[in-house]
Amino acid sequence: MEDQGNCCLTCCCPCITFGLVAEIVDRGSTSSGASGAMYIVVGILTGWGCQWLYSCFYRTKMRAQYGLQETPYPDCCVTGFCELCAMCQEFRELRNRGFVMDIGWHANMELQGHNGVTVPPVMHADGMTR
Incomplete structure (x- = not known):
């Protein structure tokens, strides 16, 4: 197992992993807390089915x-059949791209010296890394 901490966190509380990923993907327009809460709301409203x-x-x-x-x-197949695995993979992908996942988008931009300006991503020919 490559990242036991991330896997355990995602299995126990997927809303946290989802929120951390969503904040980076949204480029800071939503916080990890708001995204995680929305994940819970969607889960509750759909009976944890959708x-x-x-x-x-x-x-x-x-x-x-x-x-x-x-x-x-x-x-849709990856998330539908193993959503938790998909979230772990997304988390690792962002971390492998240099994001410190628990400090959020804005702190990552300051840390990387971009002041909110993103740079073109590094391209992987074989898709998301494991």
Whole structure:
């Protein structure tokens, strides 16, 4: 197992991992707390049967932002069949791109010296890394 801490956190409280990923993908326009809370609300309103669709939206958005391929399976299949695994993968992808996941978008931009200006992403030919 590559990242036991992230996997345990995601299994116990997926709303936290979702919120951290969503804040980075939204480029700071929503906080991790607000995104995590929305994940819970969607889950409750759908009887915990369709929150994976909300998660799928962010996976697709992240893939588009970083030019990642949708292989070997479409985003809806990955999140629908193993949403927790998909969230762990997204978390690792962002961390591997240099984001410190627990400090948020704005602090990452300051840390990277971008002052809110993003740079073109590093492209991976083989899709999201494991």
